[in-house]
Amino acid sequence: MSDESIATDNSPAKAGRLLLKQLAGKQRNRLLLAVGAGGLATLAVIVQWYALATLTYSVIIQQQPLIEQIRFIILMILSLISHAVLTRVQEHLSQLASLHARADLRAQILSAWRQTSALEHTQRSPGAAASQLIEDVEAMDGFFARFWPQQSLALLTPLLIVIVVFYYNWLAALFLLLAAPLIPFFMVLVGMGAEGVNQRFFKQRQRLAGHFLDRVKHLTTLKLFAAEAAALTEVNARSQDYRQVVMKTLKLAFLSSAVLEFFTSVAIASIAIYIGFALLGSITWGPAADITLFSGLFILLLAPEFFQPLRNLSQFYHDRAAAIAAAGHIAPYLRPESRVQRAEADFQTSTESKLAHLTSLQLTIGYTADKALQGPLNMELTTGQCLVISGASGSGKTTLLHTLAGYLPALSGSVMLNQRPIGTEPIRYLPQKPWIIHGSWADNLQVLAPKATRKQMQAVLVQLGLGNLILSRNNGLDSQVNEHGEGLSGGQLQRLALARILLSPAPLVLMDEPTASLDAQSRQYVLTALTALKPNCILVISSHDADVLALADQRLLFTEREAG
Amino acid sequence: MFLHSKKHDSGMWFWLKKVLDNQQKRIVIGLLLALLTTLSAMGLLALSGWLITATAITGLAITAGSVVLLDIYRPGGGIRFFALSRTVGRYFERLHNHDMVLRVIAGFRGTLFRGLIDLPAHQLRSTRDSEWLSRLTADLDNLDSLVLRLLLPTMTAIGSVLLLAIFIGFFSFALGWVFAVIALLSGIGYFSLLTHKTAHISALYAEQINCARLVSIEHIQGQLELQAAHLQHSHQTQLEASLKQIGLSQLRLNQHIANAQLMVSICHGLFVIAVAIVALLAYQNTTMSGPVAVMLVLAVFGLAELLQNLPGQIGQWGKTRYSAERLRPLAQRQHTQQLAVSQLERLSVMLAAHPKVTCTMETAIAFELTAGQCLLLAGRSGSGKSTMANIMAGLEIPDSSISHYQLLINGIPLKAEQTASWHQQIAYLTQQNSIIAATLYSNLTLGLEHVDEQQLWQALSLVELDDWAKQLPKGLHSWLGDTGSQLSGGQARRICLARLLLRETKLILLDEPFNGIDGEMAERIWQRLYLQWQEKMLIVLMHEQPAFFPAVDNQQMFEINLDQS
Known part of the structure; x- marks a missing residue:
């Protein structure tokens, strides 16, 4: 070497x-x-x-x-x-x-x-x-x-x-x-x-x-x-x-x-x-x-x-x-290899009252052009509908979420949100491992829900069953969430991440395995929150969970493709 | 500066003492070379000044008609000598001092590593944090200032000033004295002020860098969520603020150094003027000859070269001190007498409460194992399996015997001083793969001596890696780790398993042994390993029991489920 x-x-x-x-x-x-x-x-x-x-x-x-x-x-x-x-x-x-x-x-x-x-x-x-x-x-x-x-x-x-x-x-x-x-x-x-x-x-x-x-x-x-x-x-x-x-x-x-x-x-x-x-x-x-x-x-x-x-x-x-x-x-x-077109300032959603539409036409997804993971996919979703994707690991579930978020260009075909290319409008993405920052509960909520008031924060945390955990602490919302989430279970962290989405709704919400490896209590709270969230947005979830699948209006089952 | 630092900057003194203890001779040689260079530079100018003044006066006398003899060849030779000694001196000074600094840093690295070895396991665990690690090397790099920018330049400057004062004193005792006292006092006074002022800003600067680093790491980690929500820019404002702080602190630091430079060059200029006035007055009083007067002025003038870099070098004080103090606690040796632990016959664990294990007083865990028995510890992720494994490996030892958990070897609690001896008796597969940057051979034979290659190939074939290893460019001697061949998670796992197969220990501790290995291969490997380890005590920690495990019979095979406890 x-x-x-x-x-x-x-x-x-x-x-x-x-x-x-x-x-x-x-x-x-x-x-x-x-x-x-x-x-x-x-x-x-x-x-x-x-x-x-x-x-x-x-x-x-x-x-x-x-x-x-x-x-x-x-x-x-x-x-x-x-x-x-x-x-x-x-x-x-x-x-x-x-x-x-x-x-x-x-x-x-x-x-x-x-x-x-x-x-x-x-x-x-x-x-x-x-x-x-x-x-x-x-x-x-x-x-x-x-x-x-x-x-x-x-x-x-x-x-x-x-x-x-x-x-x-x-x-x-x-x-x-x-x-x-x-x-x-x-x-x-x-x-x-x-x-x-x-x-x-x-x-x-x-x-x-x-x-x-x-x-x-x-x-x-x-x-x-x-x-x-x-x-x-x-x-x-x-x-x-x-x-x-x-x-x-x-x-x-x-x-x-x-x-x-x-x-x-x-x-x-x-x-x-x-x-x-x-x-x-x-x-x-x-x-x-x-x-x-x-x-x-x-x-x-x-x-x-x-x-x-x-x-x-x-x-x-x-x-x-x-x-x-x-x-x-x-x-x-x-000079990044794959530039993404992003609005510099926070985009004001003009469709707040209207229904949002997510459409995909002949969409194929994957990382390299010669190796499409899935497709062609045609779908049409409107506010209040939920799509659940399931399939073996490596079959392209997360890849589809990345494509829908605009992080990965479509190999062919198109995805549009409200007749505009994906990425022009702010959406919400919840990865498998939630992002926790060094700071208080309030900091952690504010970072992705800048307009939320403290009252709203408290209400949402109570709704997600985190009320006792936070109110029991001296500083309430200002108490620190430990850097690596030590002292909090994976389920509690997942609920914290979900709270951000409830506090700042968007027309499209993408979630990657929101209930995987959660304890029974956390799972129940997450499911309730998903149900509450559903009428106001388009939900796209990758999951194997039967209870999540029950929420679905549309389903996609990905099977692994032979390479070539 | 160094005298008062003994009391306050214990971190600085700790490292400095190491240098002074080990590199005394080299420091003296380095100092002599530095002095030779500086004095040659001053001598060259001083002698040149003497020569042209002497020739000017003699030249005038000759034109006036008197017969005067002036030996011009000896001073000419002196000038040539100084020109040469200055060049040669500089070359060897740089060479010698860089060699010394590399030796010093090598010593520091060894000291630090030795100290880290002695660090208790629970403190060490934070070393997986890559931030902590990169700070460690940055701090180590900063320590080279200790000799190169702080110790040698200050000592050279003090030495040169004293020698120059003696030289001046040779011609005018009073002038020499006054020069020495004023130069040293103003120098020490000003540089104490500089170190005092910059120490605070340097520490602040280092903290701000750490803070900005933390925020930028968070920023990158949050991209999936931030970019979707179009909130990158709003999160960046916080980052921008801390970056601005860094810039301002750095500017303040540099301004202090520049101010010191301003003071030094004004002081030096004033010295030249003062010596010129005094020498010329002495000439008028006929207590000093013209050539000597000019020589003294030029000698002081020649000091500029040395003083010019001093403020920048002393300005490193704060940064060096900060790093020295941070590294010191890590480098401290803990002198603990290592004790041997008796040959393992019977292993018992009792655990009633632990912050990271899901169990209570009512559902306490207790088990005892002897040779030939296998225990499966099941539990979902986060239930405390890895903590249990660490307790059994002696990486987590209770502070006192009344603690809520205990590891007993043959009925006797394991003590902290016995861990090294205990590690000789166990083979522990940690949950995270640990492949060091070295050859496949070194990775497999970690801590072992004289291992037969045949044995290695056998171990590799048990984990189905022999074909893979054969096609590697250099076989067993191929390089692995971050900079070496790319390993898949499953390959790394199997290398770690093969490593255990080469060890003759009574206890085998496996934390999620089949992570990253697909089901069929896991089964094949398990069958072979189970056969191999039948006579030993085997503890396997897994999130769920695979179908291919032998049924629980409470004779040979036991199971404890942490979720139900």
Whole structure:
């Protein structure tokens, strides 16, 4: 398995780059202002070191009393403060850009979630989806807040400095410029190195973390089979292997940053020695004769500033790699495979007083076109009627419900609710395992019945036999329903889910095995509620329960089809 | 910072102590390399400043006609040396420190795993929660800041400032002293403030992330219901609010760091100016030569490179501390003496009340089993079968002997310290399949040593998996688990059953053994297994008794129904 996973497909990286470009494009103004502030900060630095060089020159060479040069000290302090403040402004602007870019991306993800079929959502790990929305987007901060502005500043700042140095000594400027064409070359080198390392690093790291998590997840099993000591040895051995592999790649990757360091050092050293010889009078050609302690010191002070932005850029390179990786994960999910057309706002049902009609014509259902599960189905249901589907597991009961809910496109034929395609009007769907959120009973009802009043909630809960359970608690409706429904039986949870439907009726209600694996008491309450619900809507239920079948006006019995 | 942290940040100190105990030598080497790099950078600039000032003065003197000698080759050599030592130092510093951090994290991972092993079973059970797990790795990742961003940079900064102060003191004792005291005091003062402020926001930020994560998971889980009702958007407003909170906290955190950067660069600039003024004044008073004055200014100037990254690194304090504290209780070893349990002859269970089992004082469950007997525990889902199985496996042990349930081995209650020994005597098939990410071979031989391959094939054939295993690309050494071959629920179940067949234990405990296995195959497998395990104590927990089970005779075959109790 190691061979397959090392071979990298660069298409997610490409999609990631495109996504980042699009996001940065929308923050262009803020980011460019940040670069502008950074450029001004460079000017402030130039002024600051100009003042220091002048001060030193006039005191040491021109032998002027320090007290007379006070204006240079003030200039230095002022430029120092403006440099710091301008850098702070740069940071503030780029942080804001990052904040907005991430908010923008999250809005895009949420919007894509709304357009993705619920069925597609159920096939994904909710934890992975949450990580994408939260951690992956957070991982992009460095790209906008640090890397993007630095990318421009790594060109702008050295350019400004080299112009100033050129004015005083073209030969020293040449030294810097000699390094300059090498710099893009090294940036590419550093970049390629960093990206390659980052990808490998990321994979290795994921694999190591995956192994660790797997062993922790199965720790009870490991303990039951007395294999925990072996697992500990394995965890330690894996960590050591990982370190050795990573260090092998880092040895190379760090070389590229050492080269940058080397150029910085060599440029400073050669400029210092050149200036030294020139001042001594040992060099007479070129601009050497014009060098004074002032220009020499000034150039020397500017040399580290010339290289600093590049060093920063190489430091921020991992921000870029991390952002590209994260964006690569996200990009495919922004374009869901099966888009569902949903009204953005809650749809006002215009058919409240009228009868609703559900019609299907020559409908075939299934997941892939070459393997229809059932069909062609023709049905016609109006408000007050109930359809019960039964059949063996795998025969397509839930598939039909998903098709009627609009989560799954029909393979052929059509389904219409009130002469409109399914999905245009809100309906109710009750899956086999009800959805319970972390919160109170009221929160749990409100989340799917936003218009229900507390009085209505209480009445419906009493109607479903949950009155005693809730009223016996101190906080009534505000008492917490435990996250995993602990302390409540499956039947009680099912009744809670049913309460939501009673509180917010819709023209079509779909239910998947509402009475399966319920205790006798719960089952009775559910059946009563179904009877109460029936006159006001179209009920489509998948069930084997004889009492549910008794409610049916129409029945469908699915038998398994041979594939092919 | 680290001194006062000992008292307050016990989590941080716990992990730091581990590093200091195990990696002392490497930390010292890492620190020396970091100091070499920083001092080389400062030396390069300082010596260059000295050189050009000295040559400028000498050059002027020569033009004026005097004969002055200046050795330019030795400082030139020094400059070249520093240029080289800075490059080499940086390279090896990065290499060495990354290696050390990987070692440190490897150690932490081991410590954490060892601590988790010692965690009582009921606490461990929550580890099936994938959220809990992913937080565990995120926290572990955060701990690498401890050395790389907190310990080494602060120590390097303090070391460099002190060495620089000594260097300055060499030329002007008073200036050196004043520099050291002001630099260290302002540094420590400001960074204490920064850690203090960011610690709170970091913890808040981490909590907000967890909260948003919970809401988004709920959002995805509720899609079937929300999408049908067109209520996705209204549920998203809650999510949007918590996402906004995350953004704002993160912005606040970064702003604190940026403010610290602002303060640091202003302080550093002021230091350069102050040293310049004092040095130039000393030059005018002829207590200091011109080249030395410029050298000192440039040495302080060279400190910028080091200080620039410090606020960002110290800003990780809060996040690191939060993670350190969360992981600490999990990594703590519980030093319990493990006791052996006697050879199982007679197993008895008494259960009068348990929050997860449907029985009361009147309908208490009590049974006793000896070798060769089989017990069927029936009950619908939710009646507490799995809890019963966990009690019998010693995963749930009552706190005191007056509890309402008890597991007795040969008439003696099982103690918590005996669980490891008890696990050696039982083979327990848990309700959920547990396939670890490893080869088929490792999965089958979990906890066993030197298993004959022949035995494995025999076990596989009893559960009708031998043909399947033969056609796998690498046979017994094919990879299973999340990243490996896809297993159907039935295949996973049968692998778990085969795993039990390889073990020589007296008690076999099966919780829903035929989950995911169709009726006919279940019958065939049962016939073979029953034959295999006839001599043992067998307890099977199922929602209903299948037709192929032997009839209850209350001699060899017993039944208890939890629904009727």
